[in-house]
Amino acid sequence: xxxxxSATSAQPVHVxxxxxxxxxxxxxxxxxxxxVVLHEMxxxxxxxxxxxxxxxxxxxxxxxxSDDRSYNAVGLLHEEMRRSASLILAAxxxxxVPAGGALAVDREGFSxxxxxxxxxxxxxxxxxxEIAGLPPAEWDEVIVAxxxxxxxxxxxxxxxxxxxxxxxxxxxxxxxxHKESIDFDIAWFQSRYDKGDGVDYINCPLDRxxxxxxxxxxxxxxxxxxxxxxxxxxxxxxxxxxxxxxARGRDTLAFGPMKPVGLTDPRTGRRAYAVxxxxxxxxxxxxxxxxxxQTKLKHGEQLRIFRMIPGLARAEFARLGGLHRNTxxxxxxxxxxxxxxxxxxxxxxAGQLTGVEGYVESAAIGLLAGRFAAAAKRxxxxxxxxxxxxxxxxxxxxxxxxDAATFQPMNVNFGLFPALETRERGRERKRALAERALAELxxxxxxxxxxxxx
Ligand SMILES: Cc1cc2nc3c(=O)[nH]c(=O)nc-3n(C[C@H](O)[C@H](O)[C@H](O)COP(=O)(O)OP(=O)(O)OC[C@H]3O[C@@H](n4cnc5c(N)ncnc54)[C@H](O)[C@@H]3O)c2cc1C
Numbered sequence: 001x002x003x004x005x006s007a008t009s010a011q012p013v014h015v016x017x018x019x020x021x022x023x024x025x026x027x028x029x030x031x032x033x034x035x036v037v038l039h040e041m042x043x044x045x046x047x048x049x050x051x052x053x054x055x056x057x058x059x060x061x062x063x064x065x066s067d068d069r070s071y072n073a074v075g076l077l078h079e080e081m082r083r084s085a086s087l088i089l090a091a092x093x094x095x096x097v098p099a100g101g102a103l104a105v106d107r108e109g110f111s112x113x114x115x116x117x118x119x120x121x122x123x124x125x126x127x128x129x130e131i132a133g134l135p136p137a138e139w140d141e142v143i144v145a146x147x148x149x150x151x152x153x154x155x156x157x158x159x160x161x162x163x164x165x166x167x168x169x170x171x172x173x174x175x176x177x178h179k180e181s182i183d184f185d186i187a188w189f190q191s192r193y194d195k196g197d198g199v200d201y202i203n204c205p206l207d208r209x210x211x212x213x214x215x216x217x218x219x220x221x222x223x224x225x226x227x228x229x230x231x232x233x234x235x236x237x238x239x240x241x242x243x244x245x246x247a248r249g250r251d252t253l254a255f256g257p258m259k260p261v262g263l264t265d266p267r268t269g270r271r272a273y274a275v276x277x278x279x280x281x282x283x284x285x286x287x288x289x290x291x292x293x294q295t296k297l298k299h300g301e302q303l304r305i306f307r308m309i310p311g312l313a314r315a316e317f318a319r320l321g322g323l324h325r326n327t328x329x330x331x332x333x334x335x336x337x338x339x340x341x342x343x344x345x346x347x348x349x350a351g352q353l354t355g356v357e358g359y360v361e362s363a364a365i366g367l368l369a370g371r372f373a374a375a376a377k378r379x380x381x382x383x384x385x386x387x388x389x390x391x392x393x394x395x396x397x398x399x400x401x402x403d404a405a406t407f408q409p410m411n412v413n414f415g416l417f418p419a420l421e422t423r424e425r426g427r428e429r430k431r432a433l434a435e436r437a438l439a440e441l442x443x444x445x446x447x448x449x450x451x452x453x454x
């Protein structure tokens with residue numbers, strides 16, 4: 001690494017937050033020969049969810065989800081990260097525990113391996129301490145990777161810099177459906193009162209009986225219990241969970257998110273008793289979110305109950321609903337394609353703070369932020385990965401593809417990938433998307449290596 005180091009300026013890159021994203025970013029920087037200071041506030045200051053002082057602590061489950069690189073988007077992301085020399089994936093592979101087709105890890109062994117690898121890296125200095133405001137002006141290249149539980153002082157400073165409404169503190173997630181799984185023999189395109197283009201929403205009609213059966217199912221459905229610390233965070237009236245609204249009265253939803261007014265079911269020529277509306281969620285038009293359906297129902301219950309909605313009987317979900325405290329940027333509005341804050345380009349963001357959801361996705365954005373910062377430190381520009389790769393699709397979604405007005409944290413999924421030019425369907429389509437992704441990733445990695453060696 002020493003020959004590369006001479007090409008960099010003496011100033012290190014400062015990475016704030018030693019979680020999944022920050023640890024990966026620091027590793028990628030060091031791997032490119034760039035010195036790093038990694039700032040982690042634990043154990044001096046803890047978050048409400050972390051329990052240890054370890055880098056890359058997993059705050060909840062020990063699963064990195066499916067490891068199927070041919071048919072599953074997160075499995076494909078694993079493979080892309082392995083090929084990109086990811087520390088997080090190497091540590092996960094080394095501390096794998098049996099979990100069927102999933103990549104699950106021994107959480108202590110995993111975190112210890114990440115910490116040991118970074119501690120042993122001569123170009124990385126780990127400093128314990130909170131960065132309690134905007135980083136000092138002399139830090140010319142900073143990666144902020146402080147996660148969903150960013151400390152309040154830093155969160156407030158970022159909020160002031162980006163504008164009052166740009167940092168969400170409470171995350172109400174509505175489920176997202178793959179458009180191709182919606183039954184258009186039942187559902188139809190129409191905007192309420194034919195506003196806008198007249199066909200901006202997908203509508204699913206319910207008759208009286210179906211509506212009350214649906215409300216009963218919502219009320220009886222099993223809910224996720226709140227963490228004790230989450231109980232201190234009140235609901236915002238504007239984003240009440242659907243089952244909380246239903247509990248206020250059996251007709252509340254029919255006058256709220258499920259109101260049928262201004263919509264005519266083309267099959268009957270009449271207004272339905274109630275309507276569930278879905279709104280386009282990505283620029284490609286492959287994903288639709290269910291409007292107003294943020295929920296604390298358990299995931300299995302969401303699948304069962306939301307598939308009761310006419311038109312969604314065979315719905316495939318790109319993401320299920322949820323509600324927890326979260327800090328994330330409105331990245332499509334605030335960040336450029338290299339994850340830099342438009343309002344202050346020396347600050348780059350990574351991890352869950354950028355509006356991706358999940359351990360793997362957070363680490364993936366850390367990997368990209370680290371590579372972009374390394375190139376910048378060495379006076380070069382790194383082209384983003386192609387949007388046909390899982391890394392590029394995720395990056396493209398948060399930095400442009402997603403609608404800024406409705407932006408919510410997102411898992412990687414095949415709905416984020418541009419369509420194939422060939423006509424494969426179902427599983428074969430996924431395999432073709434994955435094959436295309438890996439071929440294009442290899443080309444991108446090759447080109448990046450060649451540019452770095454020049
Ligand atoms: C309660 C909860 C449960 C979750 N469960 C799961 C799950 O089961 N599976 C899943 O895939 N995803 C889960 N997530 C979502 C997400 O994937 C994880 O939060 C993931 O750890 C995000 O990675 P990150 O690197 O962005 O943030 P983190 O891993 O949280 O890392 C951020 C780091 O920054 C540090 N930090 C914060 N502020 C400062 C500061 N001012 N100065 C210095 N250091 C600071 C923190 O101590 C922390 O170590 C969960 C999130 C939450 C909040």
